[in-house]
Amino acid sequence: xxxxxDSLWVQKSNATRTDYEALKEPIEKATDYDLSFEGVYxxxxxxxxxxxxxxxxxNRYFGxxxxxxxxDGKRQGEIKQRGIETRRHDTPPLFAKFQHExxxxxxxxxxIQEVKSLMPKVRNLFDKYKELLQxxxxxxxxxxxxxxxxxxxxxxxANTMESNAIFQLEDEGKTMRAGQVLQYIxxxxxxxxxRRRTVPIELINEKTAYDIRRxxxxxxxxxxxxxxxxxxxxxxxxxxxxxxxxxx
Numbered sequence: 167x168x169x170x171x172d173s174l175w176v177q178k179s180n181a182t183r184t185d186y187e188a189l190k191e192p193i194e195k196a197t198d199y200d201l202s203f204e205g206v207y208x209x210x211x212x213x214x215x216x217x218x219x220x221x222x223x224x225n226r227y228f229g230x231x232x233x234x235x236x237x238d239g240k241r242q243g244e245i246k247q248r249g250i251e252t253r254r255h256d257t258p259p260l261f262a263k264f265q266h267e268x269x270x271x272x273x274x275x276x277x278i279q280e281v282k283s284l285m286p287k288v289r290n291l292f293d294k295y296k297e298l299l300q301x302x303x304x305x306x307x308x309x310x311x312x313x314x315x316x317x318x319x320x321x322x323x324a325n326t327m328e329s330n331a332i333f334q335l336e337d338e339g340k341t342m343r344a345g346q347v348l349q350y351i352x353x354x355x356x357x358x359x360x361r362r363r364t365v366p367i368e369l370i371n372e373k374t375a376y377d378i379r380r381x382x383x384x385x386x387x388x389x390x391x392x393x394x395x396x397x398x399x400x401x402x403x404x405x406x407x408x409x410x411x412x413x414x
Contacts, residue, residue: 211395
């Protein structure tokens with residue numbers, strides 16, 4: 167199915183776990199590399215390339231193993247994920263928490279059809295987080311983006327989210343160097359010419375408010391990362407009380 171530097175994914179109709187384990191020896195003999203057998207997936211989704219939408223990429227995927235683990239007293243498959251928001255260090259905590267909880271719902275499905283049948287539960291979870299954001303009740307510390315900047319403050323020219331926060335720090339007499347960590351929240355995303363589209367955490371005060379519309383849009387993107395492979399797409403309609411969704 168896919169291959170990357172340290173992993174192979176294989177599939178064969180009606181194959182058993184024993185069949186897959188038996189494949190390890192001939193591959194080791196042919197390649198002179200030792201292999202470990204990681205497990206058999208109940209279901210697995212490779213996310214599409216950003217450049218070629220019809221092609222999956224091996225470094226962005228998530229799936230549920232047949233092997234079970236105990237979570238909150240219940241036996242269920244273990245989720246493996248790579249390249250999605252829960253694995254990225256720059257993801258705001260609220261989004262990572264939402265995606266983790268959504269995956270814990272999906273992992274109870276034993277095949278693709280069962281996962282699809284769980285989408286109403288994912289939608290309810292999405293609505294819960296969306297309403298929290300829309301009510302302005304999300305904690306600012308849960309909405310922080312964390313970025314390691316790639317160049318010094320004075321090398322930034324374009325008005326991006328990161329440079330916007332960097333410019334504000336410069337106005338306060340604080341310069342940043344390549345490799346340092348920048349943290350900020352989005353406050354006014356759609357005011358393109360403003361230098362106050364974001365606020366670095368050093369300048370947050372009691373008047374700071376997050377951009378509700380933008381954070382709801384980002385919540386929908388985080389949700390769609392794991393639901394779109396199953397044909398379920400969520401809308402970030404700002405004025406809607408509950409989420410809109412459609413099958414693709």
